[in-house]
Amino acid sequence: AAAISMLSFLTACVTGDWQLSSTQELLMEAAMYGSQLVGALSSGALADVYGRRLACIVACGVAAVAALLSAVAPSLPVLFAMRVLCGLGVGGITVPIVLLLELLPTARRGRVVLSLVIGGSLGRVYATAAAAATLSWFGWRAFCVLASLPGVAAVCVGYLNLPNSPRWLMARGRE
Numbered sequence: 001a002a003a004i005s006m007l008s009f010l011t012a013c014v015t016g017d018w019q020l021s022s023t024q025e026l027l028m029e030a031a032m033y034g035s036q037l038v039g040a041l042s043s044g045a046l047a048d049v050y051g052r053r054l055a056c057i058v059a060c061g062v063a064a065v066a067a068l069l070s071a072v073a074p075s076l077p078v079l080f081a082m083r084v085l086c087g088l089g090v091g092g093i094t095v096p097i098v099l100l101l102e103l104l105p106t107a108r109r110g111r112v113v114l115s116l117v118i119g120g121s122l123g124r125v126y127a128t129a130a131a132a133a134t135l136s137w138f139g140w141r142a143f144c145v146l147a148s149l150p151g152v153a154a155v156c157v158g159y160l161n162l163p164n165s166p167r168w169l170m171a172r173g174r175e
Contacts, residue, residue, distance in 0.1 A: 003063050003064075003067050003148070005127035006127045006130075006143065006147040007083070008029075009140070009143060010070065010083075013135060014028075014140060018076055027080075028076075028079070028083055031084050033087065035086075035087030036090050038091060041091070043095050044094070044095065046058075046092075047095045047168070051164050052102070053158075053164040053165070055092065056093075056099055058092070059089050059096075060151060060154050060155045061089070062088055063089025063092075063151050064151030066088075067086050067147060067148035069082050070086070070148075071148075072141070097116065099162070100116075126150060127147050130143055134146055
């Protein structure tokens with residue numbers, strides 16, 4: 001949620017710094033949302049072939065690294081490419097939700113889905129707080145770094161702790 005929420009703050013700052021036209025501003029936002037759609041549509045197929053665990057780590061990793069690299073973008077085309085990659089990764093974040101729901105007993109799924117909605121809201125609050133803490137004093141590049149930290153942490157925790165889907169393993173004849 002922080003990666004998506006950071007877009008509105010980032011677009012406003014970059015528009016001022018790099019004198020973007022309204023068309024360029026809208027294209028950057030549309031590209032991220034469009035690539036998020038592509039990521040969501042393709043991530044399930046990738047997860048079915050390569051496993052939920054790998055697809056989850058790759059999706060979170062692409063979103064986090066692209067958000068982090070946005071901080072060092074030297075030009076609008078590079079920033080645009082980073083936002084497209086971030087959108088692809090964010091779109092793929094549907095995979096960990098599926099993995100989580102596959103691992104949970106049916107009776108607990110409702111509460112966990114509610115927790116995910118609350119977590120998304122907290123991510124938006126985090127992005128807003130990160131913007132408030134950095135934009136005035138340190139600029140949009142520091143904001144990109146700060147906003148990418150939850151994603152980087154999620155990749156590290158996921159890599160160390162995330163199991164693969166039992167359903168996917170069974171479909172592949174593995175335990």
